[in-house]
Amino acid sequence: MTNSASPGGTPSGALADLDLTPCPGCGTVAEVSGGFEMPGLDGTERYVRTRCMVGHVFVGPEFALRTGFA
Template sequence: METNLVDCPECGLPATRREGGRLPSTDGPVEHVHVRCVIGHRFFGPSDILLHRRRPR
């Protein structure tokens, strides 16, 4: 199971992203993910709405 950091869709703070699988849609299968941010917001939705965080150097 792959996990990485993204921006929380609600508050913009760091959040973990976990694969959720593919669900059918009218345009074909869409990849979905589970997201949980550092203050507890939780989401399940299409992966294309997420912004990936850059790792500090």
């Protein structure tokens, strides 16, 4: 099997698999690097972990990240 890579050395499709969002701390690009679910008052809530280019790490409810309440 051959490894198809773009001219920059990134395997094709790798960037399409990233889930990017603004960093809650500084606004730079952050990657959603994981998540988990916990019981909440209205059912199960999803929590996510992000890390931005500066190095800030955020772990919190996904709704806060997606709606800007963080």
